[in-house]
Amino acid sequence: MVGALAMLVVCQLIGEIVVHGLHLPVPGPVLGLLLLVAWFAWRGGPTQTMGTTADVILSNLSLLFVPAAVGIVQHGQRFLTQGPAIVTALFASSILTIAVTAYAFLWADRRFGGKGAAPADPTTRHDPFDTDTNGGAGGAS
DSSP, X not given: OHHHHXXXXXXXXXXXXXXXXXXXXXXXHHHHHHHHHHHHHHHTSOOHHHHHHHHHHHHTGGGGXXXXXXXXXXXXXXXXXXXXXXXXXXXXXXXXXXXXXXXXXXXXXXXXXXXXXOOSSTTSOOOTTOOOTTOSTTOOO
C-alpha cells in the first residue's frame, strides 16, 4: 500500500514539475493522472496493490469534502452577501455544461458511431433518441 501511495504521489509530483516547468495551462495532478494511465497501459493495468489502495482512497473520499465545508463556514458572510450571484452562476454553468455535453455527444454519435443493427421487428416503434439518419422505422433524415 505504501508503494502504491508513493506511485500516486510521484506521478502527481512529476505532473506538477512538468506543468510549472513548461507553463502548461493544465493542473499538475491532471498531467500526473495521464502519466499514471500511460504507465498502466504500458504495464498491462494496475497491480492488485494499486487497486486495493485506490479502493481505500475512494471509500474515504467523503473526507475530502470537509475542507470545503469549513470554507463555507469561514466565508459565511460572503455567501450571505453574494449568494444569489453564486447560485445563479452555479445553475447557469451547470445548464450550459449539460447542453454542451449533450450536443457534443450527439455530434460524436453522428460522426463516429451510432450505426447499430436494425431492429429485428420492423413494427418496432421508433426511438426518439436514435440519431441514425436511416435509424430503424422512420429515423430522422
